[in-house]
Structures are given as C-alpha cells and as structure tokens.
Amino acid sequence: MNTFCRNIFRLSVRMNSTAAQSSKKLQGKVAIVTASTDGIGLAIARRLGQDGAKVMVSSRKQQNVDETVRQLKGEELEVEGIVCHVGKTEDRSKLISKTLEKFGGIDILVSNAAVNPTFGPMLECSEEVWDKIFDVNVKAAFLLTKEVFPHMEKRGGGSVIFNSSIGGYVPFSLLGPYSVSKTALIGLTKALVHQLAASNIRVNLIAPGIIQTKFSEQLHSNDMVSQIALQNIPLGRFGKPEECAGIVSFLASDDASYITGEGFIIAGGTTSRL
Template sequence: MASCAGKLLGKVAIVTASTEGIGFAIARRLGQDGAKVMISSRKEDNVKQAVEKLKNEKLEVEGMVCHVGKTNDRSNLVKKTIERFGAIDILVSNAAVNPYFGPMMNIKEEQWDKIFDINVKAAFLLCQEAVPHIAKRGSGSIILVSSVAGYSPLSLLGPYGVSKTALLGLAKAMAPELAQSNIRVNVLAPGIIKTNFSKAIWTNDNVHNQVVKQIPMNRMGEPEDCAGTVSFLASDDSKYITGESILVTGGMTARL
C-alpha cells in the first residue's frame, strides 16, 4: 500500500506490541506518513532490533520495553513518550495474548483471566493513561486492534474471540465520551494475516489451502495490508469517523 508522506507530520504515536507483525507494519507506516513513533514490546532485544531497522529507514522512532499488563510499564510508556516527543496524538493498542487453544469449555480460569487482563483490561487502562495527554493536543485518535474473530469466532479460539468482541464494545462505549474532547476511537479488525501468531496456518499446506478457500480474495493478508487502514484512522482523512470498526479480511464473512 502506497504511503502518503506527510499526512501525519507533527503527530506523535504510541504503538504497542510493535516489534513484529501487524504492530511493526503499523509503526512503520505511521512513521512513513510523518509521525514520530514510540514502539514497544515485552522483550528488549526485539525493541532494539525494531528501532534500529526503522531508524535505518530514516524514520523518527524510539522504543521501550512495555508489558501492557503491568501498571508501571503502561505509565512509563506514556511518560517516556511525552519526555521524548513532547506529546501524544495517536494511540494504537495492538498488544494481545492467547494462552489457550482448544474447546472453550475446557479453558482454565487463569487462562481466561490472562486473555481478558491483556486483551481488554490493559487496552482500556492504557487508553485511560494516554487520554489526558491526547486531550491537551485538542484532538487525537485511538485505534484498538480487534480481529475478525471478534465477529465470527474461529474454531478452538473461542475465548480469544470473545475478548476481541469486547474491544468492539469498548470502542463503542468510549467514542461518545471522548468525542467531547475531540478524540476519536475506532477499531481495526484484521482477518487472517500472515504473522507469527498465525504461523500454524500458513506453514501447513493443507491447513493453509483450507483457510484460503474461506477468503474471497484467495490469499492470506500481509501485515502491511492493515497498516494503511490505521494510518487513515489516525489522520484527518477520517476526522468525522468515530465508534466504528473496519474489517481488513480479504472479504471473509463477518458479522455480529
């Protein structure tokens, strides 16, 4: 997807879980479109490698370790972004986990708790942390990364799908309240994207072929297929859009 250099010039973005896959592609695209970007993930080595790669592309980025499930890490992510770049205009909440794969009724309580603590609770608490700083700018944009699984639960990923459905509700609940501060809240819902998370699909030819049959565009998505949509939602091109979700699925059927 072609970049529109400069449309985010002067903006500052935070992207969580952004050292690989969809998050990295989003961080790169926001940087290409002019934003200063703070990237983060749980592993320091991954942060260093991602920052180096993007700086080699002449993008203005910094990075730090952040486990979004930890209060101090979330606070530090916001604090360090303000210290380094002076403001926050854009927050992309991309961090998620899935510690359980199997029949929904067999999940253990601690696995259920982890899914919702990271995928839903931490996403909201990070928004809560960042909103006062975004409000100071007079306007801003929050993008929550959900999933097609939030619309149409995928086999053996039931609890994960429920957490992603919750993000749709979170955006709907936050949008009218934050609209009073001219902050927009929208959702990206990717389909089956070729990342490490979906590696079990695309490294197995039989599984891959069965999955692709469900996609009208006849291919899995690439992380970059999601990045332009986030840049659009972060920019003034979408300045009258809030409380909405955009599915990037290659045409897969998805509805609540």
C-alpha cells in the same frame, strides 16, 4: 554551474523536500504503538513513521525493541523505543512518560498487543488462562486509553485505534476466549465513543482476518489447515502485515476526522457481517 545557480538549485531542492515533508498526513503527530516489534504492530509503526509521525515502539523484550528502533531509524524514521508489557501497570506508565519526554505529547494510540495461550474446546479454558487473555487483550487496551486520555485532551484531540479481529465478529470456536476478548474490544470502542468525542478524540478498530505473522503461523504454515482456511477467503490468499497499516494511518489522520466508533475488517472478503 556558477555559484549563484548552484545556490538557487540547492534552495529549490530544500524547499521541495520541506514541501514533501509537510504534505505528509501525520506530520507533527506523536504515536504510541504497542506490540510493535514484529508483525502487524511493526508494519503499523513503520507506516505511521513514513506518513510523518514520531513513533514510540514497544514490546516485552528489550532486544526486540532495540533491533526495531535500529531498523526504523535506519529507514530515516523518527522513532524511539521502550520495553512495555501492556499487562504491567509500571510498564504502561513508563511508556507514556517516555513518549512525553522524547516527543512532547501524544496524539495517536494504537493498542495492538494481544495473547492467545489456548487452542481447543472453549469449556476447557481455565480461569487462569481466561484472566490472562482478558488482562492483556481487553483490560490493558482500556487502561492505556484512560492513561493517554489527559495527554490527548491537552493536544485538543486524538485518535485511538484498537486491533480486534474478524474473530471478534464471528467467533472461532477453537479460539473461543480469544474471540470473545476481541468482541469485547468492539464493545469497548462503542462504549468509549461518547466520552472521547467530547474531547475531540476518535476511537475506531481494525479487525484483521488471517494475516501472515508468527501469531497465526499454525493457520498459514500447515498445508491442510491453510487449504481449508483459504476456501473462505474470496481474494484467495492470506493478508500481509503491511495491508493492515494504511487503514490505521488513515484512521489516525485528519482524513478520518468524521469517523469514530467504527470497525474495519481487513480479511480479503471473508464473510463477517452484512
């Protein structure tokens, strides 16, 4: 190949790769994903990055954040990271300021963090545990939405996605307070929809069934428990974190421009509602 042909070839490769990049549906968007150093949050952060977004990952432990940033940058994704315990006001504020500093705006918030420190009869739950569950699972989701709101407004719109649970629709009796906190996220979605819509910000939620992560280990790693659980899952298996990520990317994108105030169950057909 002579020099002229080589240059034409290089130019066409560059044009093709630019075209491929600009066809990514989240190109130019900036996303915050909380609790994104493992499990479902990590899968969502990776998928948003693969679909073209710049992603701020976060969780409580610096080591987990560093490892995740290293891993995702190694996959050629545009990510930064910061420690953020979502229940801490100062951490949330730093999460937002670092996102603005690194990426110049915020278009997408995936509020994914949750805790479940109790398992057993609901009336045995202490006030302290109840408060912790609601602080992290519900109050922080609300406060984060409130805190990103002015920045999304400046961009002319945005997309907020909460991670609820199928237990938010059909409470698990041995996970009572956790289930009620997830029902509260369904209420929060419905309650926020009008005010956010006025600023072209959509708000939706996902409600996973049993997804194989550390969080649900007691359900899927114990043979007896998992056999019982699997009887209620028509697809006959537990979900994988990646299976929660595509729908979040869709909801974050302009493909979902007329969808707000909705919940999407990802549970292999487990009965949840009509």
